[in-house]
Amino acid sequence: MNMSEPTQFRAEGLRGEMLRDEPMSRHVSWRAGGVAQRVYQPADLADLQTFLRQTPMDEPLLAVGLGSNLLVRDGGFRGTVLLLVGALTELRREDDLIYAQAGVAGAKLARFAATNHLCGAEFFVGIPGTLGGMLAMNAGCYGGETWQKVVRVQVLTRTGELLERAPQEYEISYRHAALRQGSRDTVGRSPLVRERLPCTSSRNRLASPVTCRRCSEEFFVGAWLKFEPGDIEVARQQIKALMEKRSASQPLQLPNCGSVFRNPPGSHAAKLIESCGLKGKRIGGAEVSEKHANFIVNTGEATATDIENLIDEVRAAVLRQTGVELHTEVKIVGEYKS
């Protein structure tokens, strides 16, 4: 892919870091994949807002947290990755709620809640993602799901407008959260919002606001979460037990992206994959884990193409042998390598 520079950034008053032709293998937990044309790591929320206000509407944007559910194809991502881990890191107690910004990691959130004598956040320790990624995926485990804890979220729109939204504005289900069609009502305005900027998308001049995909794009930048008062020692013990359970059942010593496929209704993807004799199946450096059949591990030199081809083969074999169609939980983006 020719990573030329069609987009002009004004870059006025920005305090973050812009990387060009950045290997995304450095930013995803599979440690494989192509380069992103640009990666912008904002200094903080206000800086991200400034960046979005200056970014041309036709620039493809991709929010990335810890990349623990993401594969960027070997041909790379033609656009700008907004790298929010290490950037949006505020975490504080506000009365009976916790406010966390999108770049806060699940483990940090779980420990912060426990230290504040709040329980119900323990399950976050098992999810190696950021709050932004967990909101986008409605991540969960051991009976807990991210959106069960959300009182309201804070989002930045494509044009840099800061909004607060209620959970009712989203369609939320298993590993899925999406803004309801036509939902543009807000439950509040943040002080950082100074003006409603007109949309400068040339496409939007022709399309209605509802049909303009780019203009309706939003990024999670924070959330207020509610947990119950509890015993700090009980919460800490639970965190320890969950971590032990994880390392006993998951191949954590090799780069992976957690569960590759969603569990089909009433079944488990791992059981189906194992029943088809696919454990240990390999393409290039990608291998179906012997320890957990729904994990694909990078044994060292896997390319994104190896991983995606193995995903396709597993899906086809399971369909052929069991009649069940598996759907990926991991997000795959970018261009195929020509």
Ligand SMILES: Cc1cc2nc3c(=O)[nH]c(=O)nc-3n(C[C@H](O)[C@H](O)[C@H](O)COP(=O)(O)OP(=O)(O)OC[C@H]3O[C@@H](n4cnc5c(N)ncnc54)[C@H](O)[C@@H]3O)c2cc1C
């Ligand atoms: C060892 C291991 C175990 C795992 N176990 C679990 C588990 O038990 N349960 C579970 O649910 N998941 C699990 N996962 C998957 C993964 O950790 C979660 O999906 C997590 O929520 C991803 O967060 P992230 O910050 O890494 O998101 P990324 O991988 O960076 O992004 C994932 C998706 O979210 C979008 N996104 C990220 N940030 C934002 C944002 N701020 N605003 C809008 N969209 C955004 C991205 O564009 C992308 O589409 C596991 C992964 C690994 C490697």
